[in-house]
Amino acid sequence: MERLRLDDPERVGPYRIIGRLDPEYAHTPVPTRRYIARDVSGNRTVVVTLPRNEAADDREHWVRFAAEAENARRIRQAYPFPWIWAIDEVAGEAGAEPPWYAAPYLPALPLPTALELYGAPLPEETVRALGAALAETLAALHAEGQTHAGVAPGAVLVAGDGPRLTGFGDVRAAAVDGTPRRGLPGLAADFLPPEQLTGGRPRPLGDVYALGAVLTYAATGRTVPEAGLLPAGLRSIVTACLAADPADRPQARDVVTSLVRGGRQPVAVPSVAAPVPTSFDATADRAASLLGPGWLPGRLIAAIAEQSAEVLAAETDVTENEAATAAVARAGVHPATETDRPATALTGPPVLTSPDRQAAHSPHTVRTGAAGAQEALTTPGDAGVSATRSSLHAAFTSLNSSRRALLLGAAAGAAGVAIGGGAVWGATAPDPDPPTEAERLAAAHRTRHRLKGAPPQPRWRHDLTGPASYFPPYIWRQRVAVVSGRTTVAGLDMRTGKQLWNQDAVRPTGTAVAVGEDLLLVPGLPLTVLDARTGKVAWQAKRYGKGGKSPFEQLLAMEQNTVWFAAGGEDGTQRVTVAYDIRRREEIWRSPLPPDFIDGRLTDDALVVTSGTSPGKAMKKTGGEALRSIVLNRRNGVEHDTVTYDGAEKGQPVAAQGSTLIVGADDALRGYELGHGGAAKWSVRRPVATRRRVIPPFGPPTVHDGTVYAADAWYMVHAVAAATGDIRWQREHGFRMPGMLPPPNVVVSPSGRTIVMAGIYEIDAFDTSDGALRWRFADLNGSAGAPLRRRVALTDEMAVVLSGRTVYALPTD
Structure with missing residues (x-):
């Protein structure tokens, strides 16, 4: 020490x-x-x-x-x-x-x-x-x-x-x-x-x-x-x-x-x-x-034992003085004045000058402190308190003896330090x-003001029961955070994080979405619509449930009261695309769907269904097979075109903006014409240092107000014009992950001011104007095995983060 x-x-x-x-x-x-x-x-x-x-x-x-x-x-x-x-x-x-x-x-x-x-x-x-x-x-x-x-x-x-x-x-x-x-x-x-x-x-x-x-x-x-x-x-x-x-x-x-x-x-x-x-x-x-x-080495064992003895000696010194002062105060004894107090008396915490500090922990100081405190207790003063002082003196002597016994025992316990520190640790644990x-x-003086570089303080936290969810949360009217697990759906109050309702009458296969005024569509078996305020089942389409004629498989797209989804065919072999009117609860049309086409995007007049992997599953190559899409008329299901996109592979993530299909490829972010044979419009590559031997793949792109945002596996975030591929900014915020883990997802706030990158290790928030980092937030997501990818939903003020079985609400600004 x-x-x-x-x-x-x-x-x-x-x-x-x-x-x-x-x-x-x-x-x-x-x-x-x-x-x-x-x-x-x-x-x-x-x-x-x-x-x-x-x-x-x-x-x-x-x-x-x-x-x-x-x-x-x-x-x-x-x-x-x-x-x-x-x-x-x-x-x-x-x-x-x-x-x-x-x-x-x-x-x-x-x-x-x-x-x-x-x-x-x-x-x-x-x-x-x-x-x-x-x-x-x-x-x-x-x-x-x-x-x-x-x-x-x-x-x-x-x-x-x-x-x-x-x-x-x-x-x-x-x-x-x-x-x-x-x-x-x-x-x-x-x-x-x-x-x-x-x-x-x-x-x-x-x-x-x-x-x-x-x-x-x-x-x-x-x-x-x-x-x-x-x-x-x-x-x-x-x-x-x-x-x-x-x-x-x-x-x-x-x-x-x-x-x-x-x-x-x-x-x-x-x-x-x-x-x-x-x-x-x-x-x-x-x-x-x-x-x-x-x-x-024994020399270091001795040094550790010596440090322990010094610490205990210093503790004894200050404790004796403070214990005496506290005992006097409890007994109602008034401290002596400066004129009649002995020079060695200490009736409060000592204020040490530099020489005092250098000597404060010596054995002489310990003895002087004890003697001074005892002398203060026996100093002549007001009549009628001598008996009280005598009892205090006896109590203090007992305290002093026990402290010294502790000190001597610890100082003699160097062998305990050599074995594992147990003897000395027990003295101070x-x-x-x-x-x-x-x-x-700290709880009484919390502030919402956060300085640059600091992570946000969660507004609330809620721990879910049951298996961890793979699906992003959904925020209904900025009032309810809807979390879909594999066996249940829960509604959490956006202000407090308290659970408002829980519904286990559905087995979700995706994120819930709003339909109509106060309803939530839950993709799953069966297709279910819930009351967003209470979580009660409004109705279920049994035809698309387990054992139904066309079991629900995957939500492709939705707009207002119409949803498009993939389902099993009535003969048990042929898959179909179904257009369904939620308000009237009736099927509009169905069209044949090849087995590996499960990812859908809407354009102005078409439903584009691409070959890919289910949301929540890791991307993986499929033997170099090219990415393809079927272009269907969104009103009647008539197939307009089948397009193959050169340079993009099946299973790579996609997004759509107008007549452009954006693909997060393994070596570039690419834009293609949805029609015209899938002609390539633009390509954006990651700036790669010459010493790096592996080009990281791009993650799922997201589009907001004409700009494509995507992150690659080295955590570089890219902002690109959707129509032309012009680079607006590129910001690197990390290095290659061990084993080349899948790239993180990105989510943009409704106003377009904030982008959040959600990966396996942390959550990062950026300014969409220039990619500047606002904050980073890391937690343990509670997984007993490999860590799970975090899922995020945004409002303009709040990020709701699903991390394993834990839900956080983080302020975005």
């Missing part, structure tokens, strides 16, 4: 600062200030983290700092990731005081301090165990769609039972995406992957690069050494982590495997009956096989607490 400086705070929220966790002049910078502190009751010891002093006037940084801390807290509560620091308290918005967060204190040394105390690079087996634990944590985070974006030597704490990874989101908090991060306070360029230095969005493979840099530092004491300085057993995997191209780096789970296999301890095989904490269960806790007794003072204050 380091001594405090003049410019260090004395209190943060409900906590009194005891000392610094990091040295004043660290060889490797830390992007935050970290203090060991305890609450006024003396029962809870924490590490409090604040922004650096250089950010004292940067309110935007404050908001990003608090947002990343809150995200880390939610993630750690949702999943007990191995070896990650458990933040349990976050406070601060755009107020007059800087934000902060707190985590339970654990005796531990920052990695740079550990190297300094050891006096040399750490042993290879220590580095191997350290790296396996960190890689295991990163792999678990990545499996849940999260990026740590803060791996650095200062973010690693070395404890007796293994490391703890802190600093979640430090890179994102330091600067918004698109802003170069070289030279920012607390961020060392040697530990940042090249793509993040230039302002790129942090991605999982960037964490792997930072991990390689941390292991290099631990094994050599240098940040950028020659490969020959690395121990032979670590050289191959660490060098691979430091590849300049993210595509050449290993996945975090592969780093775990490499480090564990090279270790001297046997690999522990998880029990088949063990609970599954995360989707990373296949490799969970493998690092524990390397973290047995002896993994940490908190009991479950009610909402903290900081949480209550």
Whole structure:
């Protein structure tokens, strides 16, 4: 524990600062200030983290700092990731005081301090165990769609039972995406992957690069050494982590495997009956096989024990003085005046000058504080209180004895630290607490004002029951958010998120849509119309239900009171396109439909049905078969044309604008004439750097007011004129996803001012005028397996996000 400086705070929220966790002049910078502190009751010891002093006037940084801390807290509560620091308290918005967060204190040394105390690079087996634990944590985070974006030597704490990874989101908090991060306070360029230095969005493979840099530092004491300085057993995997191209780096789970296999301890095989904490269960806790007794050098074990003893000594000092003062106040004893109070008496929290702070935690100070408090209790004063003072003195002596016994026990428990820190941790571990003072204050002083770069605060959250849904929500008249699952449909109040109704008389196969004045059409078996206000069934078309003559398959298009959908034929083999009048509840016409034609778009006078995949399913190539469409007269179903589109493949997503069919192809966004033989009108390609060997595919396009918006698999968003293909803007907001995951969907608000990109990992909002990023929002979508793609519906003020089984309402501005 380091001594405090003049410019260090004395209190943060409900906590009194005891000392610094990091040295004043660290060889490797830390992007935050970290203090060991305890609450006024003396029962809870924490590490409090604040922004650096250089950010004292940067309110935007404050908001990003608090947002990343809150995200880390939610993630750690949702999943007990191995070896990650458990933040349990976050406070601060755009107020007059800087934000902060707190985590339970654990005796531990920052990695740079550990190297300094050891006096040399750490042993290879220590580095191997350290790296396996960190890689295991990163792999678990990545499996849940999260990026740590803060791996650095200062973010690693070395404890007796293994490391703890802190600093979640430090890179994102330091600067918004698109802003170069070289030279920012607390961020060392040697530990940042090249793509993040230039302002790129942090991605999982960037964490792997930072991990390689941390292991290099631990094994050599240098940040950028020659490969020959690395121990032979670590050289191959660490060098691979430091590849300049993210595509050449290993996945975090592969780093775990490499480090564990090279270790001297046997690999522990998880029990088949063990609970599954995360989707990373296949490799969970493998690092524990390397973290047995002896993994940490004895010199560092002694340093950890010494830190614990210093913390407990400092706690005893302040607790004695504050306990005495509180006891006097409860007894109604008035403090002595300045003229008659002994010089050593402390009747309130001490205000320390710089020399006082340097001596505040010495054994002499502890004795002086105790003696001074006892002397204050026995100072002559008003008559009639001597008996009360005697009883207070006895109570205080008992408190003092128990505190000292605790201190002596912990100081003598260095062996406990070597085994796993249990003895010392038990001395300071908190009991479950009610909402903290900081949480209550934050709840009472919330603001809807959000600064640039900060994610929005959800207006509400609702957790659904049953299986996760694949269908986007639908917003009815900005009053009801309609969520269609696989077995039920629910209506949520747009203001509060409370469930208004639930209907399980239908098995939805798509998103509900409004028909008529107060009705909702639910595609499914059977075709069902609900009352939008109550969720009650208005009527069902049994003919198109399970066991009916023409079972409903897929909604193709709708306009006013007419819907067009694909259904099974009456003979059980021939599929048909059906035009149906909702108001009159009668079929208008039906026309034969080939087996693989299930995606429909309306033009001014035609229904264009294309070959493709069902909504919600991943795109995949179909052996190079060309995309085709059937053009039907929308009024009578007569087939006008069959068109083949050269350069586009079956299964690729499409949209229509006027007489133009827009296709999100594997190498370009393309526009075709619906008629005239499907002639190509325009093509827009992604600007591709020469070092990238794979061109990402385009996702589903959406059209608003003559502009096509689409995103590719590297999260570049494109805005293109639908009629001509003229590029209005292109903005890249990320890098290639591991394994080339499907591209994200995009949704445009009714006013056309906001575009939201919804992917597997996060939600991003942009300004449609220039593609500027407004905010990003990431959460854990609750999936026990692979993360699910998020689905979004927009109003001009709100984004309703379906994330697994959780529904959020986010303000768009």
